[in-house]
Amino acid sequence: MTTIEAPATREIPYVSAIAEAFGQLMREDPNVFIAGEDVALYGSVFGVTRGLLKEFGPQRVVDTPISESGIMGLGLGAAATGLRPVIDIMFMDFMAVCMDEVVNQIAKIKYMFGGTARIPLTIHTMAGAGTSMAAQHSQSLEAWFCHIPGLKVVMPSGPYEAKGLLVAAVRDDNPVMVVNTKTILGMKAHVPEQIYEIPLGKANVVRPGSNFTILATGRMVSESVKAAEMLVADGLDVEVIDPRTLQPFDTETVVQSVRKTHRALVAHEAVRFGGIGAEFAAQIQEEAFDYLDAPVGRVGAPFTPVPFSPVLEKEYMPNAEKIAAEVRRLLGKQA
Amino acid sequence: MTTIEAPATREIPYVSAIAEAFGQLMREDPNVFIAGEDVALYGSVFGVTRGLLKEFGPQRVVDTPISESGIMGLGLGAAATGLRPVIDIMFMDFMAVCMDEVVNQIAKIKYMFGGTARIPLTIHTMAGAGTSMAAQHSQSLEAWFCHIPGLKVVMPSGPYEAKGLLVAAVRDDNPVMVVNTKTILGMKAHVPEQIYEIPLGKANVVRPGSNFTILATGRMVSESVKAAEMLVADGLDVEVIDPRTLQPFDTETVVQSVRKTHRALVAHEAVRFGGIGAEFAAQIQEEAFDYLDAPVGRVGAPFTPVPFSPVLEKEYMPNAEKIAAEVRRLLGKQA
Amino acid sequence: MDISNGVLLDLHRRMVRIRTFEEEAGKLMEAGKIPGALHLYVGEEAVAAGVMVHLRDSDQITSTHRGHGHLVAKGGDLRKMYAELYGRATGYCKGKGGSMHISDLDLGMLGANGIVGAGPPIAIGAAFSNKYRGTDNVTVCFFGDGASNEGTFHEAANMAALYKLPVVFACENNGFGEFTRQERHQAVHDIADRAAGYGMPGIVVDGMDALAVYEAAGEAIARARAGSGPTLLEFKTYRFFDHVGIRGMGVIYREDAEVLQWRERDPVGLVETRLAEQGILSPEAAAAVHEAALADVRDAIAFAEASPFPEPGALMEDIYTVSRGVA
């Protein structure tokens, strides 16, 4: 790399962090290619592949028909024969159209083949509500994939994580799903210019604290930091942890925190019932039972499809206020 | 109905309970039809539709091409226009081929349409490992569907439940997924001959007990009863609860039990990580925190695709011994 | 085919109503008054109108993400439509669906859909139901050139032909799936060529010519209604605006010249010229149709803007049907 190190303060939006990572990954490894709907000529409807076609050409930045199963299978066949594909599925909701490829093929082929296969495949997608796109363009379905042995799942909480986790995902020799949140694509933060990795499977303590732990994913990380600030007035010193990787989950870091703080809450944007927060909460109480002074709380979306109308969607969305309120409710329940 | 009440002891296998329910449902409502692969001429590979073609003809017992998305969509379109379809998806693993229809269409159409639609659709399928059918014919994926607002999910634990829950599912005006477990299709138990319903959303206390609660689904219910017998020697009086319906989940019955017993474990055949047991455990500790003397334990399959080789599959399968062992381990952790 | 003057005027009126509905909606979206994404139907009006004049209220259609035109043509209530676009409680979906889920089950409009390719399986279900219930209703399945590459189309087409279902597959080939030109998403020129692989007729139709649409659709629908099975109609058409919103020119994926060329065959203009030539519609009468449409649309917009947003409690309603007393 000949680029001059940018100042440590270089701030770029989440969307640019992704595009930058893609460019650098493709430069470092000729086997990396990206395929998806409108990723080439148009640079993706979210802008995450802008500029790539020009630099890498149509062989490596591949516009596809609207055929998610075909695209995902293309990624699998290419990965099994030596390439390192990135498959972009525009909205996470569309994962439902290619679940077989992801879950029954990509995740399991290595095991079913007795270990002989290697599937270095990255699935890249956008989750989350908040854009008035209604029930089929707003879901956060990461819990489905965390339940499937053979997959890894990451969920970046900001620009720094977006780049570092994407790099780690693509370099990993396993299928990794990168679940971005569309409403934070404009979020700006410091992102090193050179290529770097955030190790998979390691949680990050975003805000240290001593007497309450909030474990949050994706967009809920920044909301939890806001909630933590609000809760200072309640005499709480909240630790906020971002697992970064949901599968494999860094139980250790989280449990250590809870053993220190004695109280915990898990927050995500997905529907609360059956969300990944249930797994996290279950693990926390299993591993830190003796340390808990209150039940492990959970904040997630209510049990309804995502509504269109902005007034309803606002009510639907988990946010800092709801997290803070739930923390307060939990403390009322304290043993 | 003119059939004479059979003796209260009539015992029939699970598979016959399903077939009997289908017949009675089709007799009572001309809008009920069944579509799926090899459900008509062959009577289904599991035998659950045997005899129906002869009685109801090919218009109401419909063999389909191998086109799960097409079949599921057919069910939806028919349900939205006045019929009451049962869609049979041979193995639950194949649900991955038609997830969009189930999750983005069937589950959400009522809500997206502002309530104007009514989708009285039953999805009928077979889950579970233990038949040397390997990773793509053995999964228990109910957690996926429990996470999706708009769906209901039931999981019968034996012949009596198989019939009663199926009847309730088909009569319900909402989409309901019936998740059977293929390894208990031969299990025999008392099944009333007349048509009857088991109400959706109500858990059943299978075995009353005073100082430990096991909440188990599907095949794990009978395994848990066995485990309970084993644990008598440990001085435990285990209550076994079968939620019967996973979505909506009868939190109340379970929490009441745990408030009495102070200790609980959730058992299912699905992969433990991210399984529905996580949700149940999370709810139990939320609602009964002050009553718990030990963490809520969970038994499920290990984090691996289902292996083919019988020796590995045996190791894979949760069962009574593993449940009993986990109960003992939990007690060691007791506060 | 013999077309009565009444039908011709009806066709024209439906097209104008769609055009007006869409142009005003586009402006309101650009002005920030309508949230979310609008996929507008401008340029493709002849298809919706030419098909829908053949349908009864009891006939069903499945629609797409680009669904306003279909519902307007099927007789949808413009007030409820605009209220829905605005996310108001008075909308077709009480504000819960928005543009991509607009629907009217009483008119057999089984919903716009946010998932490309979701319509065909649903359409064959409705058609199966029509047959099962012994009606002679027909279901028309609208889908795009892009959608023709989804596996769902394949599965539904095969099943429709197999079961001889009363369904018509109406492919609106506007030359693009989002920003990808047809020749970059499939190697065939005519999507109608796919019909033979299922055992049904496949017919290419000029989708800018309302009368051509009328004629082809009439035959296919009659065929379906008579129990003779499905047909695949491919309507060659063009979207004048962008994939989302109203910007139609100066875009990266097509030349302005191409847009202008297609606009020369503007379906509304074409039908007006034709009707004028035949002496059925004077310029004044045509203008009156436009004015009436605009008045209706303005009324609908005013209704929407005056309508309340959903109450907060509405969030958790309409998820499940209350079934024998239990929600």
Add this chain to the structure above:
Amino acid sequence: MDISNGVLLDLHRRMVRIRTFEEEAGKLMEAGKIPGALHLYVGEEAVAAGVMVHLRDSDQITSTHRGHGHLVAKGGDLRKMYAELYGRATGYCKGKGGSMHISDLDLGMLGANGIVGAGPPIAIGAAFSNKYRGTDNVTVCFFGDGASNEGTFHEAANMAALYKLPVVFACENNGFGEFTRQERHQAVHDIADRAAGYGMPGIVVDGMDALAVYEAAGEAIARARAGSGPTLLEFKTYRFFDHVGIRGMGVIYREDAEVLQWRERDPVGLVETRLAEQGILSPEAAAAVHEAALADVRDAIAFAEASPFPEPGALMEDIYTVSRGVA
């Protein structure tokens, strides 16, 4: 097409090895020695053999639930195959896959598959990779008549034609998807007719005649290798046994007479008659091929039966690839 004697004998030998492999496996399954479900290839040997003689080890195939024949024909190790069927640690998949997931990546056999229709998307991925990496490898995608109704076939066929990928779609039309006869699962007689809808040639081939298969496959593979794009070959064939297991007659979904009629054109018998007529293969030489195959199969069975089951710890291995030191 000119076929050398060596190739003819090779064809025959591969077919006999498949036949022998399958008949013995079927018996062992019925005897309860092989767990799980076996989908046997008996009756369809000409297809696998006629295609595979054209392929190099670096060419790939995707297979189906009925995959043994494909791997035997591609040169698979019979010992590892039987050990896999037996669920032993020495099997191709260390006992983790069994019949439905048998695979040999070194031979480009990308796996049998338990999901009907899963192969086509994977096959185009391998073909894409061949092209991307600048090789002239070809990928052959085997799939059944039943699988031709899955959406995945449609999507993959469209993409293959669009990208001109070096892939051959080899449809093994054995007349049934499980227990459903072709005419009850699709309204077309020739699946090859679907090719036109994607922009590729579609050819019907007598799948009982190894030489016809050889010829058609040779052309399609050469075409793919030359960079001229995909072909859809439809092989009309028949499965002599049941969908699962060996019982072929006395079943509910077909007449015994039909089975007997097809058995008259037993592909192994046909090729032997042909080679005998041409003076290439004497009855004694043919018998020797059968004997050698049986010896190899018996050796493989003995190997499998003597092999250990996987160690318990193996359950949790091979899920993830150790990637830069981390599992």
